[in-house]
Amino acid sequence: MVNGLSKICVVLIGDIVDLAEKEVLFTIESLNIEYKYLGRTGLLLFLETEEMLAEYLCYRCSMVREVTKIILESDFLNLYKNFNLNLFNIEKTKSICVRIKSYEHKYKPEVQKLERIIGEFFYKAGYKINLENPEIIIRGYIISEKIFLGILLAKSYRKSYEERRPSKRKVFHPSSMIPKFARLFVNLSKVEINEFLLDPFCGVGGFLIEASFFVKHCIGIDIDIRMLKGAKENLKFYNIYNVDLINASALKLPLRKIKYIATDTPYGIASSTKGIRHSELVKGFLNELSNYKGILACILTTESNLNQNFKIILKYPQKVRSSLIRWIYILSNYG
Structure with missing residues (x-):
């Protein structure tokens, strides 16, 4: 690898794998860190970039x-x-174990045998094997008749998303999105860590909660004061203090400058639109947004055709049920 970059494998979660890939790439781009896209096979995304990114991507x-x-x-x-054992360049004072996952059914019976044989290579070379609490994990992935072996750099802490599920918050609302998807859509806005993120339909604060963990400042707007009170309680519940809440309409934004937006536009009987039809609400919001320049926005809506003075970077369908499709848009009016 050139310029001190390494080949890394990012293992994605398979709910919406195309968007999962975009989330990783957009996050790296938001940091202005160099990377080279090497391709994706199934859930395995291969990049050439800096190793230090691993912990941050998992976080x-x-x-x-x-x-x-x-x-x-x-x-x-x-x-x-x-x-070749020497390729791994691991100090012999470190304890190791070998963990391999097969994405091909026919090779799954071979996994334990393979782990044992590779472990024996290291053991015979003088390495300590620790299956319970190793200092280094030799990680392998079998896919498309190939095996990729390397050193595990980082794992995500999945339980944190479970701990922030809507049902576990101080104030629950049925329209709230589960945290892993709220976090995904925030990241699809390409928000930079030293900027601020706006959610103009913030509800009880689901997007704001997730964004607050890595964005310097967030602003939540909602026309329904009851929603804002719920958002305030939820933010306090998680000790989040880098968010401002404003009671206002998304059709008349009280801000002089906006750059990054992530929002789930309200729809259905559980959401408050103050009597405005969803289509008119989205149209009016985009019309208001067109008054600002240099915007990147991730917007969820049931509207299948958005073309109001914005470049569509991405349009992706999300099936809610057989009769309802929501559309995920990434919009920009740069330049």
Whole structure:
């Protein structure tokens, strides 16, 4: 690898894998860090970039399971011939274990045997094996007749999303999105950590909660004062203090400057639109937004056709039920 960059494998979570990939790439771009896209096979996204990104991607990206530095790539049947212990460059004072996952059913019976054989290579070379609490995990992935071996750099803490589920918040509202998707859509806005993020339909604060963990400042706007009171309680419940709440209409935004937006536009009987039809609400909001320049926005809506003075960077359908599709848009009016 050139310029001190490494080949890493980002293991994605498979709910919406195309958007999971975008989340990772947009997050790296928001940090202005160099990377090279090497491709994706199934849930495995391969990049050439800085190793230090691994911990941050696992912390910030909700659709990332783990990140591994790839040391060796081989056809599965030629692994033993291609295996070279010296490539791993691990100090012999470190304890290790080998963990391999097969994404191909026919190789799953071989996983334990493979872990044992590779572990024996390290053991015979003088390494300590610790299956319970190793200092270093040799991680492998079998997919498309290939095996990728490397060193696990970071794993995400999935329980944190469960701890912030809408039902566990101080104030619950049925329209609230689960945290991993709220975090995903915030990241799709490409928000930079030293900027502020706006949610103009903030409800009881789901997007704001997730954004607050890595964005310097957030602003939530809602026309319904009851929603804002709920958002205030939820933010306080999680000890979040880098968010301002404003009781106002998204059709007349009380801000002089806006750059990054992530929002779930209200729809359905559980959401308050003050009697305005969803289509008219979205149209009016985009019309108001067109008064600002240099915007990047991730917007969820049931409207399938948005073309009001914005460039559509991404349009992605999300099936809610057989009769309802929500559309995920990433819009920009740069330049």
